[in-house]
Amino acid sequence: MKLRILLADDHEIVRRGLCSLLQKREGWEVCGEASDGREAVEMARQLKPDVVIVDIGMPYLNGLDTTRQLLQLDPNFKVIVLTITDSDQVIREALDAGARGFVLKSDAARDLVAAVEALQSKRMFFTPRVNDLVLAGFLEKGHAISRTEPPDLPTLTAREREVTQLLAEGKSSKEVAVLLNLSTKTVETHRSNIMRKLSLHSIRDLVVYAIKNNIIQIQMPPQLRTVSETTVV
Amino acid sequence: MAKGLHGLPQRANLMAVRILLVDDHPIVRQGLRTLLEGRPGWEVVGEASDGVEALDKVEVLQPDVVVLDVTMPRMNGLEACRRIQQQKRKTSLEVLFVTQHDSPQMMREALDAGARGYVVKSNAARDLLEAVEAVSQHRVFTALARGPQASC
Numbered sequence: 001m002k003l004r005i006l007l008a009d010d011h012e013i014v015r016r017g018l019c020s021l022l023q024k025r026e027g028w029e030v031c032g033e034a035s036d037g038r039e040a041v042e043m044a045r046q047l048k049p050d051v052v053i054v055d056i057g058m059p060y061l062n063g064l065d066t067t068r069q070l071l072q073l074d075p076n077f078k079v080i081v082l083t084i085t086d087s088d089q090v091i092r093e094a095l096d097a098g099a100r101g102f103v104l105k106s107d108a109a110r111d112l113v114a115a116v117e118a119l120q121s122k123r124m125f126f127t128p129r130v131n132d133l134v135l136a137g138f139l140e141k142g143h144a145i146s147r148t149e150p151p152d153l154p155t156l157t158a159r160e161r162e163v164t165q166l167l168a169e170g171k172s173s174k175e176v177a178v179l180l181n182l183s184t185k186t187v188e189t190h191r192s193n194i195m196r197k198l199s200l201h202s203i204r205d206l207v208v209y210a211i212k213n214n215i216i217q218i219q220m221p222p223q224l225r226t227v228s229e230t231t232v233v
Numbered sequence: 234m235a236k237g238l239h240g241l242p243q244r245a246n247l248m249a250v251r252i253l254l255v256d257d258h259p260i261v262r263q264g265l266r267t268l269l270e271g272r273p274g275w276e277v278v279g280e281a282s283d284g285v286e287a288l289d290k291v292e293v294l295q296p297d298v299v300v301l302d303v304t305m306p307r308m309n310g311l312e313a314c315r316r317i318q319q320q321k322r323k324t325s326l327e328v329l330f331v332t333q334h335d336s337p338q339m340m341r342e343a344l345d346a347g348a349r350g351y352v353v354k355s356n357a358a359r360d361l362l363e364a365v366e367a368v369s370q371h372r373v374f375t376a377l378a379r380g381p382q383a384s385c
Contacts, residue, residue, distance in 0.1 A: 011355055109258075109263060
């Protein structure tokens, strides 16, 4: 029987690259492609894939919350997280969310097949660079990864995190209500609860919180109108 | 017949185009390659993972179009584009940016650096083929997330 893989990444060009990589393997098929976390959860519900590959930085529902929802839906889902960052906090959150594979996007062409194979054999997989970090954290701290700066996330419910992400992406309470199939009043209640729990006073504060806690990700542009960081002969 | 921008009929593109892909993520290069190689006559002649490598490959491979990312290690795409313009031997060589930066300011910077095209990565699957076709014919093609604009 074929190994069925669901891909979730907001960039079609990345999904094409991943598809081309994975479908070269005999016996593997990409059974679905989702362009955001909410779509991924819905597709997983319908398609029941063996492995789900989830990008962290996706609109509507980020990859960490997608992983949480997937495993709530079915604890047997095997989730591999794809990310552009190897920060301690992101690794810890991905593991806490239940991901069993962690691959840097920059290493995906090299490591993703090995990651899928590992999960297929009920093993975990970390990109080698991350593996070193996890091991170093284990040796230094006596547990897998440093917990010196616990994220603020556990104080929010899953629904509040979803609302936080959508508000931080610039959506109004009305738009959030439509997306989550809630009343505007309910969304506004969530919004007040979030602001109160986190002691935030404005949407600007909420955006900063969302960035700091990997609920949304931003990419910094290179400094404009400067020479490059390196000298080339 | 398919309609292009401004409702004009699209010309069938049988022109051979040699393309160099520059992006620090191999999986993105793979996705771009898959898309581009589906087009008859177009050939991906090489790949580079940063601006420094791109300059070397441009010199050796002499492509017609360089598809260039902005944010890369060692040398970013803007600087690479400026240097390609300075050192290019083939006057017909054109640069097309494919980047995550959905920003008019970044687009202006790219065009000022000498690029002929600018496409946002999230829409690359929609815009890339049209953009490569345009820049290979020395037409400007720019598309932020809301949609493409081409000009002669």
